[in-house]
């Protein structure tokens with residue numbers, strides 16, 4: 001192997017190690033410092049999906065898969081006028097609902113999920129969105145991530161959402177080495193104080209979007225650079 005190739009291979013291996021392997025430092029005190037610093041950076045961090053009821057938040061969260069919050073809010077403005085309650089979504093004509101949510105992408109799958117989830121809420125829970133992880137994830141079209149959004153933001157029950165940003169950042173911070181969202185959630189739940197679970201997702205997502213992007217994180221501009229074991233390693 002040429003010296004250049006060998007150097008490139010070693011560099012790649014070092015980067016992989018520093019990203020995913022050798023930086024695990026699950027220290028609760030450091031984790032809390034990171035969260036507090038990010039809270040200062042994003043003092044109004046909150047759920048960006050507009051809603052007035054837990055069911056509307058469920059609808060918006062289902063629509064937000066592979067779609068921006070801004071686009072979802074545009075779509076739901078009309079959608080919630082047209083389908084004002086759970087019963088209206090449950091009785092919707094599938095082909096019409098597909099048209100109504102088309103601009104959010106994956107519209108066939110999403111329309112079916114909205115209708116079936118609403119039918120479940122209506123027939124199994126009397127029209128009220130349930131308040132436990134078990135009952136929420138038993139609704140058709142609702143996974144653990146969506147359930148945590150609802151628990152944390154509609155009911156004030158701590159719920160830590162692990163999306164692509166939370167997954168990437170929690171690895172970069174050395175909070176976990178896991179890649180599986182359920183395992184990451186479990187480890188972050190152990191690391192963060194419970195009252196921070198819901199907010200921590202919002203903070204990590206905002207920081208991931210603004211500064212710690214997947215490809216080119218802006219480490220020199222980062223407010224938690226001194227607390228991050230991955231700083232400047234990209």
Ligand code: SF4
Nearest residue numbers: 212217219222228231
């Ligand atoms: S220092 Fe760099 S890698 Fe660490 S959180 Fe900030 S932007 Fe991300």
